[in-house]
Amino acid sequence: MPTTIQVPRGTPRVQYLADGAQTDFPFPFPIFAAGDLQVFLGAALQATGYAVDGAGSSDGGTVTFAAAPAAGTPVLLRRRLPIERTSDFLESGPLPASTLNREFDQLTAALQQVAGDQELMLRYTDTDLPASNLLPERALRAGRLLAFDSVGNPTTRAPVDEEALSTYQGPGAGAVRRPIREKLADAVSVKDFGAVGDGVVDDTIAIQAALTSATAVHVPPGTYRITNTLTVAYGKTLVGAGQSSIIRGASNAFDLIHLPDGYATLSGLRLEQGDAGVRLFGRDGPCVHNSVSDLTLWEPRVGLLFDGYTDPNWPCYWNMVSRVLVARPAVHGVWLTRSGDGDTPNANRFSMVRVYSLSAPISGCGFYVEQGKYNNTFQDCEANLSTMALACFRVGANTDKTLILNFYAESLGGVPNVQLDAGSVETAIVNLLSMSAGPAIYDLSGGQYTAVNAGYPEKNRLMRSRVRELVVEALRYDTEYVEPVTGGLVQPDLSSSVYLVSAYGGDVEFRLPAAGSANGNAVTVKRTDASAHVLTITESGGPGPDGRRVALGNRYDFVTLVSNGAGWWIVAGNSLPGNAGFRDQPGVFEPDLNQSLYLVSAYGGAVTVQLPAPSATHAVGRTVTIKKSDVSGNPVTVTKAGGGGPDNAVVTLASTGSAVTVMSNGAAWHILGRLP
Known part of the structure; x- marks a missing residue:
């Protein structure tokens, strides 16, 4: 240095x-x-x-x-x-x-x-008047505040609770001053009771202490590890800051949160693990009007469990659930059941609840209403499950009046979109989007459901509907006009109820689809032109209406047809041209009565026309004409099954043009007219 x-x-x-x-x-x-x-x-x-x-x-x-x-x-x-x-x-x-x-x-x-x-x-300061710089003795200043007396010398005074004296006034007209301590007590944090939220410390006792002491408890961002179930009692509120407020179970050996009474609120949390993420049941009172919203439940065994429990006087009903995601549940996403002798969960409301397995194994269902009486409603919900699931939505045997509205079901495997167990009744399914490869509605209930726009195989099934009074101001039919320029083949797709057909340009064949592919379809065909061209009604691969080709020959001729899956049947029409049958073989001829006129030729040998018994189902009320059409001398004989003939007599037609017209009234064949 x-x-x-x-x-x-x-x-x-x-x-x-x-x-x-x-x-x-x-x-x-x-x-x-x-x-x-x-x-x-x-x-x-x-x-x-x-x-x-x-x-x-x-x-x-x-x-x-x-x-x-x-x-x-x-x-x-x-x-x-x-x-x-x-x-x-x-x-x-x-x-x-x-x-x-x-x-x-x-x-x-x-x-x-x-x-x-x-x-x-x-x-x-250098200009200050002389003053004492000695502090009061230790005994005099212990537990007190340092102050200055009237002449500026050090002294002591009693401590003042500044927090108690402070006030808060909210912004805006009409706001009043409140003690700051009262203001701070409006929202109690779990951290006020010692919760750490580091994912390591056990915060169970701290969170439960907050829920016991306060009505509304806030969970700030953090990961709160718990080792036992938290109870949100009657009228209590537990709310977090969303995805950043995490309550994580130490294992799946216990439920994370219980709502054992009514009027509680659970919102804004991410719940991880747990035997059940949230369980609602009437343990301490009727489990009614609880609100569960804006939750994410991650990897529980069961996401939301609604339990009718043991006392029917303390039911689990009228609870509201909205905007909830259940991710990777091991068994069920949402489960309505009963663990004892209580009432089944009923009248609960679910809105925008999504169960998403994220390709993880799931042994149960997205939604399982195992036991649920009376009007549990699921609106705008979704189940997107792995191929091991039993069903996206399952309605159990002990359920009534479950309403499923705008449900989205998806799976890569053959998982049923909606499964209805035997014993379930009056399930209503409206607007089902079926994205699973399984059946849209796997019905084991025997049709005890109503479905509207609900997917393959049956979009709409309205059953057990009773209309006391139906007032229709406008009943409309979809109508299609058909006029081939040069005639030819017309093959309708049956998308219209009425077809107005013109054969003005040439002959028209109106070919119906095969009856087997058109079960339940009803269609009316009416001719509109007055030309000489032919309008015929046929069937693709089949015989046609009532087993034959039908021709509408005149203007304004019409026919109404219905398919029952086996054939096309005429159920209405105007007076159609008569249909004739022709017989030219000798021996006994038994007419089927499908034609009103039978032309019989005995040119090759005698002919016996044997009418059926007048009491036969296809004979009662029928009118038929038998006419001999050949020039030979061989007779045409008219009889009836069992013997005899019209008016209790055998009728012989011996000459060309001879004819007899007969009618059955169920008891006998009677002659209405005869030509010699």
């Missing part, structure tokens, strides 16, 4: 505010050795990470950091010397100037240090 340095006037300390890039920080005062300089970053005294240059220089030096301090960090450099004297001058000994200078330099630097410390102290 130099023999002497100059100690200029000033305070031996300097401060900077780091900018994140600067590494060199000068100090404008001398130090005797590098160890005389203290370096602070913020309030932390540093021991490493920097180098001091300039020790022994009167002009000061520089501190160089190995890495630039972060932007905004206060940097303090100060000289700090021990206030001590370790040397001594000997009597009549040498007195070198360098030794004296060093002693005086050290004394001056120490005085500057003390003066610098005093600048940071509270002190009287």
Whole structure:
């Protein structure tokens, strides 16, 4: 070190505010050795990470950091010397100037240090009147506040609860002042009761203590590990900040949250693990009018469990669930059941609830209403499940009047979209989107359901509907006009109820689809033109209406047809042209009575026309004409089954043109007219 340095006037300390890039920080005062300089970053005294240059220089030096301090960090450099004297001058000994200078330099630097410390102290001003600087004795100041009396001398006073005296006034007209302590008590945090939320500490007791002490409890962002079930009792509210507020079960051995009574609110949380994520049941009272919303339940055994429990007087009904995601459940996403002798869960409302297995194994169903009487409603819900699931939505045997509206079902396997167990009754399914490869509605209930726009195989099934009074102001039929330019083949797709057909351009064949592919279809065909062209109605691959081709020969002729899946049948029409049958084989001929006129030729030998018994189903009320059409002398004899004939006598038609017209009244065949 130099023999002497100059100690200029000033305070031996300097401060900077780091900018994140600067590494060199000068100090404008001398130090005797590098160890005389203290370096602070913020309030932390540093021991490493920097180098001091300039020790022994009167002009000061520089501190160089190995890495630039972060932007905004206060940097303090100060000289700090021990206030001590370790040397001594000997009597009549040498007195070198360098030794004296060093002693005086050290004394001056120490005085500057003390003066610098005093600048940071509270002190009287130079012009202040004299006052006492003595504190009251320990016994007098214990537990009290330091104050000043009327003349400015130190004294004590009783402590004041500033929080109790503080008030809060909300913004806006009409707001009133409230004690701040009362304001802070409006929202109780689980952290007020010692919850940590680090995912490691067991926060069960802290959270339950908050729920016991307060009506509304907030769960700030964090991961809160629990080892036992939390109970949200009657009228209580447990609400979080959404996905960042996580309550995680230590295992799946217990339910995470119980709502064992009514009028509670659970919202804004992510619940992980648990035997059941949330269980609603009437343990402490009727489990009614609870609100469960904005939850994510991750990897529970069962997501939401609604339990009728043991006491029918404390049912589980009229609870509201909305905007809930159940992800990767092991068994069921939503399960309505009964674990004892209580009433089944009923009249609960589910809206926008999604069960998503994310390809994880699931042994049960997305939604399973195992036991649910009377009007449990599921609106805008979804189940997207792996191929191991039993059903996307399952309605159990002990259920009545379940309403499923706008349900989305999806699976890559043959999982039923909706399964109705035997015993379920009056299920209503409206607007079902079936994206699973399984049946849209797997019905084991024997048709005890109503479905509207509900997917293959039956989009709509309206059963057991009773209409006391139906007022129709406008009953409309979809009508299509058909007029081939040059006639030809017309093959309708049956998308219309009425076809107006013109054969003006040429003969038209109106070919119906096969009856087997048109079960239940009804269609009316009416001719609109007066041309001489032929309009015939046939069937693709089949015999046609009532087993024959039907011709509409005149303008305005029409026919109404219905398919029962086996054939097309005429159920209405105007007077169609008579249809005649012809027989030219000798022997016994038994007419089928499908024609109103039979022309019989006996040219090859005698013919016996044997009418069926008059009481036969296809004979009662029928009128038929038998006419001999040949010029031979062979007779045509008209009889009836069982013997005899019309009017109890055999009728012989011997000459060409001879005819007889007969009718059955169910008891006998009677002659209405005869030509010789």
